[in-house]
Amino acid sequence: MKNIFIALAVLLFGASTPTFAASNTLDGLEEFHIRGGLPNFFKKIGTGKEVRIAYIGGSITEARDGWRDLTFNWFRSQYPLTPFVQIDATIGGTGSDLGVFRMDKDVLSQQPDLVFVEFAVNDYGRTEQEIRKTMEGIVRKTWKQFPAADICFTYTIAQNVVETMQKGAYQHSAIAMERIAEHYQIPSIHMGVEVVRLLEAGKLIFTGNPEEHPGKVVFTQDRTHPLSLTGHPIYANSVIKFMQKMEGHAASKAHTLPLPVEKDNWELAQMIPLSEFQLSDGWEKLSSENELRQKFVKFMPDLFHANPPGASFTVKFKGSILGIYDVVGPKTGLIEVTADGQKPSEIFRFDQYCKSYRKSTFFVQDLSDGVHEVTFRATGKEFDKAEILKKKNITITDPADYAGWGLYLNSVLLVGELMK
Structure with missing residues (x-):
């Protein structure tokens, strides 16, 4: 009060x-x-x-x-x-x-x-x-x-x-x-x-x-x-x-849905747990005692750690919007994304704010509306984290705190239809 x-x-x-x-x-x-x-x-x-x-x-x-x-x-x-x-x-x-x-x-x-x-x-x-x-x-x-x-x-x-x-x-x-x-x-x-x-x-x-x-x-x-x-x-x-x-405007009123403003709005957005996908070797589901899992358990009840190199999974779907819901921080690295057999692209899951761990997202770019097959893979490729942290005037005092290049994933973000 x-x-x-x-x-x-x-x-x-x-x-x-x-x-x-x-x-x-x-x-x-x-x-x-x-x-x-x-x-x-x-x-x-x-x-x-x-x-x-x-x-x-x-x-x-x-x-x-x-x-x-x-x-x-x-x-x-x-x-x-x-x-x-x-x-x-x-x-x-x-x-x-x-x-x-x-x-x-x-x-x-x-x-x-x-x-x-x-x-x-x-x-x-x-x-x-x-x-x-x-x-x-x-x-x-x-x-x-x-x-x-x-x-x-x-x-x-x-x-x-x-x-x-x-x-x-x-x-x-x-x-x-x-x-x-x-x-x-x-x-x-x-x-x-x-x-x-x-x-x-x-x-x-x-x-x-x-x-x-x-x-x-x-x-x-x-x-x-x-x-x-x-x-x-x-x-x-x-x-x-x-x-x-x-306060005085009280009534029982069911809200109806008119035609949408944006035909391709994200009302079909779904968050699919990573456990529903076939994961390659190299994935580990964090235990309930794990400190990182405990930190994010409210909105991420399950958290999977990808030990690179090579830990991967593939999503086949119909639509145009696909992403991941993950945790980024000191020991995360690069994710390789291969869409429809095209040339892979490497995406940093580490930035100048990665002094600590936080929830984050990444969306695959430039997908047309249709059927797609996208593979995500933890590369394990090393890069200069100290140089990235300099953007926020952060200095690495103990390299062991950042000695990791894996991924921490919770779920897949999809607007569309998941295909088997």
């Missing part, structure tokens, strides 16, 4: 009056787009039955005591007679191109009543069409299984989009998502609008050290991730204001 009071204090600190009007324009700084609202969510709250709220997004939503926890605690405080359950499906550094594959297992299996979707920052490097395909897949997956579940898109910001918003426009990732939200009448909240308003009013420093700016709100220290005591409460209050605005 302490954080909630802090959040309200920040709101009272000087937040300007938001524009509540539901508008179809994408070139302004509307904070809310109401559209079809959240009728089923508020209807169920009124019954006193258990209400399940899912949050799927990147590190901004993953943050402990961030806007996710602040808003969830507000729901519990605002509606004390309703038992709430939080579904935390957040993974830092990932976008909707992984999120759409994770929906079935990480979100829909837990039967949500409301799904908050936050990928605007991590989707920023993708094209608008790519974003529309994956976000539309998330929507269509949800309503095919749970037509009564409500969805709310939420948009966060980083330093690189502040200038765009100051000129009165959403960043391109949010614009792409708004196209889907408008088509399906999904409400959306741009949580960065209030941040920019406070910045324009001279009451907020976007990136800085709080100790160097007394009397002002410092939003972030790293240009992206909000500070828990100052940045996240602004985001949370945008959501709370929207919920208060929508």
Whole structure:
């Protein structure tokens, strides 16, 4: 509750009056787009039955005591007679191109009543069409299984989009998502609008050290991730204001699916465990006692280690989208990809952020829509990891920590049909 009071204090600190009007324009700084609202969510709250709220997004939503926890605690405080359950499906550094594959297992299996979707920052490097395909897949997956579940898109910001918003426009990732939200009448909240308003009013420093700016709100220290005591409460209050605005709009309404915006959207995305494929020699399923498996067991219950050289597996499928869901880190190396008998390509599963292990994805490029056969192989080929880490000013002090060239895989990502 302490954080909630802090959040309200920040709101009272000087937040300007938001524009509540539901508008179809994408070139302004509307904070809310109401559209079809959240009728089923508020209807169920009124019954006193258990209400399940899912949050799927990147590190901004993953943050402990961030806007996710602040808003969830507000729901519990605002509606004390309703038992709430939080579904935390957040993974830092990932976008909707992984999120759409994770929906079935990480979100829909837990039967949500409301799904908050936050990928605007991590989707920023993708094209608008790519974003529309994956976000539309998330929507269509949800309503095919749970037509009564409500969805709310939420948009966060980083330093690189502040200038765009100051000129009165959403960043391109949010614009792409708004196209889907408008088509399906999904409400959306741009949580960065209030941040920019406070910045324009001279009451907020976007990136800085709080100790160097007394009397002002410092939003972030790293240009992206909000500070828990100052940045996240602004985001949370945008959501709370929207919920208060929508509270009276309660009804039982089954969401229907119109024709898609993108015909080749990713609603058929599936995450197939690696155990379902025929693996060559050289693969090892990590035991439950393995430290790396324990670290990632929440979203990766099984993790396979490929001992190079030569550990491989082959996927035959019909479609055009194929990838892997893996873990990259200090001891990972190169993966060789051979598609349809063509010249193999080598893909690094190690980068400048591999000081520690993290979940990651890789998609095979330039596949036409049709039948394909793709082989993945751990090469064991060595390369200069120290030179790559220099990009982030990381120095290898103990070479043994990086003495490995294998792969850690959980599953295959497929949009299409797996063929035997």
